[in-house]
Amino acid sequence: MDVGIVGYGAYVPRHRIKVGEIAKVWGADAPAYEKGLMLREKSVPTPDQDTITMSVEAARHALERAGIDGSRVGAIYIGSESHPYAVKPSGTVVAEALGATPEIHCADFEFACKAGSEGMFVALSLVKAGQMDYALGIGADTSQGAPGDALEYSASAGAAAFVFGTKDIVAVCEHTYAFMTDTPDFWRREYQFYPRHAGRFTGEPAYFKHVLSCGRGLMERANMEPEDFQWAVFHQPNGKFPMRAAKELGFPKEKVEQGWLAPTLGNTYSGSSPMGLTAILDVAKPGDRIFMVSYGSGSGSDGFIWRVTDRIEAVRAMAPHTRAQLEDRPIYIDYGTYAKFRGKIRKLAD
Amino acid sequence: MRDVAVIGVGMNRWGELWEKSHRTIWTEAALEAIDDSGVDHVDAMYVGCMSGGLFMGQEHLGPLLAEQLGMGPIPATRVESACASGGLAFRQAYLAVASGAHDIVLATGLEKMTDVDGGAATYALSTAADQEYECYHGITFPGLYAMMATAHMHRYGTTREELAEVAAKNHAHGSLNPLAQFPMKVTAKQVMESVKVADPLRILDCSPITDGAAAVVVVPLDMAKKMGGPLVRVAASATATDTIALHDREDLCWIGSTARAAEEAYRQAGCGPDGLSFCEVHDCFTIAEVMVIEALGLFDRGQGGKGAASGATALGGRIPINPSGGLKSKGHPVGATGIAQIRETVMQLRGDCGDRQVKNAHRGLTQNMGGTGASSVVHILERA
Amino acid sequence: MIGSARYWREIPQRYRYEASKCTSCGKVFFPPRLVCSKCQGREFAQTVLAKTGTVETFTVIRVAPSGFGDEAPYAVGIVKLDDGVKITAQIVDCEPEELEVGTPVRLEFRRVQQDGESGVLCYGYKFVPRV
Ligand SMILES: [Zn+2]
Numbered sequence: 113m114d115v116g117i118v119g120y121g122a123y124v125p126r127h128r129i130k131v132g133e134i135a136k137v138w139g140a141d142a143p144a145y146e147k148g149l150m151l152r153e154k155s156v157p158t159p160d161q162d163t164i165t166m167s168v169e170a171a172r173h174a175l176e177r178a179g180i181d182g183s184r185v186g187a188i189y190i191g192s193e194s195h196p197y198a199v200k201p202s203g204t205v206v207a208e209a210l211g212a213t214p215e216i217h218c219a220d221f222e223f224a225c226k227a228g229s230e231g232m233f234v235a236l237s238l239v240k241a242g243q244m245d246y247a248l249g250i251g252a253d254t255s256q257g258a259p260g261d262a263l264e265y266s267a268s269a270g271a272a273a274f275v276f277g278t279k280d281i282v283a284v285c286e287h288t289y290a291f292m293t294d295t296p297d298f299w300r301r302e303y304q305f306y307p308r309h310a311g312r313f314t315g316e317p318a319y320f321k322h323v324l325s326c327g328r329g330l331m332e333r334a335n336m337e338p339e340d341f342q343w344a345v346f347h348q349p350n351g352k353f354p355m356r357a358a359k360e361l362g363f364p365k366e367k368v369e370q371g372w373l374a375p376t377l378g379n380t381y382s383g384s385s386p387m388g389l390t391a392i393l394d395v396a397k398p399g400d401r402i403f404m405v406s407y408g409s410g411s412g413s414d415g416f417i418w419r420v421t422d423r424i425e426a427v428r429a430m431a432p433h434t435r436a437q438l439e440d441r442p443i444y445i446d447y448g449t450y451a452k453f454r455g456k457i458r459k460l461a462d
Numbered sequence: 463m464r465d466v467a468v469i470g471v472g473m474n475r476w477g478e479l480w481e482k483s484h485r486t487i488w489t490e491a492a493l494e495a496i497d498d499s500g501v502d503h504v505d506a507m508y509v510g511c512m513s514g515g516l517f518m519g520q521e522h523l524g525p526l527l528a529e530q531l532g533m534g535p536i537p538a539t540r541v542e543s544a545c546a547s548g549g550l551a552f553r554q555a556y557l558a559v560a561s562g563a564h565d566i567v568l569a570t571g572l573e574k575m576t577d578v579d580g581g582a583a584t585y586a587l588s589t590a591a592d593q594e595y596e597c598y599h600g601i602t603f604p605g606l607y608a609m610m611a612t613a614h615m616h617r618y619g620t621t622r623e624e625l626a627e628v629a630a631k632n633h634a635h636g637s638l639n640p641l642a643q644f645p646m647k648v649t650a651k652q653v654m655e656s657v658k659v660a661d662p663l664r665i666l667d668c669s670p671i672t673d674g675a676a677a678v679v680v681v682p683l684d685m686a687k688k689m690g691g692p693l694v695r696v697a698a699s700a701t702a703t704d705t706i707a708l709h710d711r712e713d714l715c716w717i718g719s720t721a722r723a724a725e726e727a728y729r730q731a732g733c734g735p736d737g738l739s740f741c742e743v744h745d746c747f748t749i750a751e752v753m754v755i756e757a758l759g760l761f762d763r764g765q766g767g768k769g770a771a772s773g774a775t776a777l778g779g780r781i782p783i784n785p786s787g788g789l790k791s792k793g794h795p796v797g798a799t800g801i802a803q804i805r806e807t808v809m810q811l812r813g814d815c816g817d818r819q820v821k822n823a824h825r826g827l828t829q830n831m832g833g834t835g836a837s838s839v840v841h842i843l844e845r846a
Numbered sequence: 847m848i849g850s851a852r853y854w855r856e857i858p859q860r861y862r863y864e865a866s867k868c869t870s871c872g873k874v875f876f877p878p879r880l881v882c883s884k885c886q887g888r889e890f891a892q893t894v895l896a897k898t899g900t901v902e903t904f905t906v907i908r909v910a911p912s913g914f915g916d917e918a919p920y921a922v923g924i925v926k927l928d929d930g931v932k933i934t935a936q937i938v939d940c941e942p943e944e945l946e947v948g949t950p951v952r953l954e955f956r957r958v959q960q961d962g963e964s965g966v967l968c969y970g971y972k973f974v975p976r977v
Contacts, residue, residue, distance in 0.1 A: 581911065581912035581915075582912070584909070584911045584912070585911055585912060588911060594852075594856055594877070595876075595877065595933070595934060596934050597911070598848075598958060598959070598968075598970065599922060599934055599935045599936050599958060599970075599972075600907060600910060600911065600913075600914040600917070600920065600922060600936060600958075600959070601905075601907070601922045601934060602907060602909065602910070602911050604909065605905045605907050605922055608905035609903040609904060609905045609922070609923070609924055610903070611905075612903045612904055612905060612947065613902070613903040613947070616903070616947045657908075658906075658908045659908055659909045660905045660906065660907050660908060660909070661905050661906040661908070661942065662905075663905075705883075707934065708924065708934070709902075709924045709932040709933055709934045710932065714902065714903055714924065
């Protein structure tokens with residue numbers, strides 16, 4: 113029995129800050145960042161947007177496309193490294209807003225930027241196991257980069273949500289694969305406000321080792337080659353890494369560009385490759401195959417192979433497209449406003 | 463029902479009274495009213511106070527203040543209807559005397575607003591609106607009135623300048639009132655250039671945060687006649703309510719509770735808007751006066767903006783509005799405002815108002831409202 | 847400052863816009879209530895508010911109440927939803943100058959306030975302009 117995505121949706125905040133605006137504050141070389149990391153601007157959440165609110169909006173879009181009522185969803189898993197509560201689930205708020213309570217399984221996931229794809233895998237697997245008819249997997253983040261840190265140029269906000277089911281499938285899940293080791297390349301300790309990372313160690317032994325191993329393992333398991341895919345999407349900590357990973361795995365630029373949102377979206381952490389997938393679904397044709405590999409520091413990658421069905425044509429227009437949201441009336445802010453929005457200004461305590 | 467007269471009035475200088483507690487402020491006003499009336503005791507008292515709890519952490523004001531006045535065992539009742547608490551306290555006193563329940567009743571109003579900071583005061587005032595479906599969303603009282611202003615300007619073409627003229631006019635009146643908190647004159651230009659609070663309203667469109675109290679003594683008209691002195695009769699007392707949330711009103715440009723209370727008051731007094739010499743109305747914001755004078759039937763719907771701008775509502779105009787300076791200049795210690803309106807009206811009818819005296823004042827109307835007009839109290843007083 | 851219970855009991859309205867419709871006269875109430883203010887009817891059917899509407903009136907809050915200071919200036923409006931119900935909420939993701947009476951808007955799920963740094967987060971609806 114086929115299992116797959118029956119509805120998908122994304123949410124992109126409208127506020128943006130340009131890489132040049134951040135670089136100006138720290139005396140950094142903006143053109144070098146823009147060229148080296150292939151980042152031009154990133155989305156910024158307003159103080160009233162967080163993982164919960166973006167998850168609700170993305171999930172509402174996913175339910176609209178799935179054509180089902182929230183009450184039919186049997187599980188909800190939100191992957192994020194920016195759950196608004198340290199203790200108390202994001203998922204309960206989202207489930208309540210979707211009308212999915214009370215007969216529903218729920219827990220929040222955290223695995224740096226991989227929590228979203230892991231949520232997708234678990235939701236998919238529960239449906240596959242016959243535990244429930246529908247399950248919701250969400251990747252969402254309002255990620256923080258410390259002031260002046262390299263992460264500040266990329267850490268952004270967004271969400272993607274997927275309803276998994278067995279009827280009216282939009283994209284069948286043909287194969288999955290996971291590759292994980294204990295690799296401390298990026299972390300945030302309890303009670304710390306900003307994450308830390310291990311500089312260039314985040315590259316070869318971390319991102320590339322896991323993404324490439326996962327990608328190769330996935331193709332091996334499926335017995336497929338890059339030529340078998342029309343599209344590929346990877347985790348996007350910046351614009352450069354996913355392009356290099358694609359090249360090393362043998363995917364040409366044209367297959368990657370549609371889901372390559374980082375240059376104008378930034379790194380939405382748990383939302384990154386899932387949002388890229390939604391952008392691809394917005395344009396993919398029936399029969400197309402999509403190759404997806406996520407990455408989360410710590411470290412691991414989830415791989416998925418999706419085959420798009422005829423159903424895609426019927427559901428695409430039922431909710432806003434991801435790139436349309438990305439391009440919809442962006443509101444540019446200066447660093448001062450950004451610092452205020454992101455709680456980076458020390459104020460008088462209440 | 464017995465005819466009722468007001469025989470004594472009291473009020474102290476309003477403002478930021480840092481050195482005085484609410485007990486002192488209130489007792490000063492109460493004693494002045496009692497002394498002015500010539501009575502040696504009162505049978506009962508009412509205290510209009512919006513939020514003793516939030517402004518001063520003190521509820522249970524009835525017994526507390528009765529005891530301060532040295533009249534310990536008398537019945538003492540606190541009355542609350544947000545900013546209309548004072549007007550409603552006066553109405554309770556009126557009803558107590560008219561019904562025969564009591565003969566000599568002290569009606570008072572009090573608010574001590576400066577013991578909390580601005581944020582807490584804004585919050586306390588906002589409790590007059592719907593906490594769950596208005597204030598939850600970050601709306602403030604200036605914001606609610608600003609939305610009424612936006613609607614009025616959009617529908618009727620009321621201008622920013624016309625609103626500013628209300629403030630200029632009331633400050634001009636207040637400059638003649640020795641008890642006013644802000645007796646300085648302001649120009650319409652100054653109002654329009656003052657700090658923005660909630661668009662389109664600016665700080666000089668808003669009544670201030672004030673400490674203050676006021677008190678009046680009411681008795682049966684027959685008793686007042688025997689006591690001698692100037693006679694001021696309560697010709698009408700009416701109150702009405704509307705939805706607590708502004709968004710639940712059919713018409714955002716119309717203060718229905720005031721219109722309904724006024725209609726009833728005119729019926730009781732046997733006069734219409736034309737029969738009034740002047741009015742004391744609830745100008746908590748400039749737009750409020752504009753909308754209230756329409757609801758009172760003094761101006762056609764949508765034409766309230768012309769009131770101050772044409773000079774019609776100034777002293778010497780067709781119908782002087784707020785000769786005391788109104789809430790805008792005199793100050794707005796919320797629970798005391800309705801009583802202060804009665805005091806001003808009594809003094810005008812007695813001819814005791816000096817430079818701000820309305821010529822040939824024989825009948826005056828007071829209009830006091832709570833929230834965005836969820837409650838309104840209208841009284842008509844006349845020389846007997 | 848909003849306590850848990852007080853916040854929690856309004857969740858059906860704040861998250862899902864649940865309203866009630868008088869079965870005798872059809873008037874819609876948000877939030878639901880026990881007596882119809884139009885016909886005094888006491889029987890209601892559950893309904894849900896329309897998600898889109900137009901701005902009936904609005905203001906821009908420059909002096910915010912405590913808890914909202916970081917967001918000022920922000921717009922608040924009364925919006926007439928497509929089903930005729932009017933509700934108050936913030937209007938976000940727009941410059942105040944863009945707003946006018948009649949601006950088309952839709953509901954979006956947002957954080958509305960929070961009880962200090964350690965208290966409960968309060969969610970609900972805000973309006974965003976729609977094209
Ligand atoms: Zn009804």
